[in-house]
Amino acid sequence: MVNSDDHNNIPVWAFEAIEIKKPNAMWKNKGIQEREELYILLSPFGVKQIEHIGSTAIPNLPAKPIIDLMASIPSLEQINKIAEHLLSNDWHYVPPELDKKPWRRFFVKVKKDKRVAHLHLLQEGEERWEKQLIFRNKLRTNPHLVEEYANLKSRLAQEFNKNREEYTEAKTDFINKVIFN
Template sequence: MSNIHDESTWPIWATEEVEIEEPNQAWLEKGEREKQLLLDLLDPIGIQEIEHYGSTSIPNLPSKPIIDLMAKVDSFKSLEDKALSILSNHNWHYVHPDLDQRPWQRFFVKVSNNKREAHLHLLLKGDDRWDKQLLFRDRLRSNQDLVNEYAKLKRNSAVKFKNDREQYTKSKTEFINSIIN
């Protein structure tokens, strides 16, 4: 078995550069399509609530062109293998929790032409991250000044952390927390 921490064995999409694109209305439509596709695929295993969140769900916000979705699950243990079995037939790739380093979620990446197309975050029912993600999304949707401020931060962080997705994400934490709190 290969070492999952050996970056030389990772697929191209796992180490993509951070690239911010201008806002695109099609992201909202694509988010709804992906959400519906996932609901159709995952409803038989009890996943009935999925939300499009993240930057592509906010009008007028520059973003990485990757649709972020989250789904509520009762248990990782009972669903992880079932979801993997279903999603792997639809270009979704599982990112092991040891790599993701977020034990509170299970993470899948939809890939097309060696590029990330969408992310699916499975969260446990009752996890307050669900409500916080939606609160952040909805506050930005209702305040263009916050969108503009966040856009500036995202662009600057994308330049500074072009080759480090984790640091790019961490660089936005203070702003996100200030909106949530």
């Protein structure tokens, strides 16, 4: 759905404020459900691996209530067919020129003008695949990192409430510290 006040037809969900919610035990189940649905949708394109990543994949971590998933695909050549296929299931393709992350193809699942899930589609062998898993797994096993990350996210959500890109960029140093230490 499009905000009628916007002459560029930019979807409402593109400018959602950042809301950090208390940890929710249902996020794990929602991640499993989204992963299973995506596997059915993407397996005809050669996807064999889908992981629940991001803050909702980490117990006891406050998060935006958006399930982040990462899928590995042999080639990005069929991206237009994939985008068309996913759109019928509420997944909206954000092209690389808008996403500004050429190493992935990004999709946003939208329900009632709200983001409910993100899909990071990576080509097999992309180095960020392992980094995402390292970050998730280190936080899953270290409550001190979870607390530190929760405090950072809370502060940044207030500081960059209307700017998702700056919010994400401001977390980079912490994420790299976790991955490389």
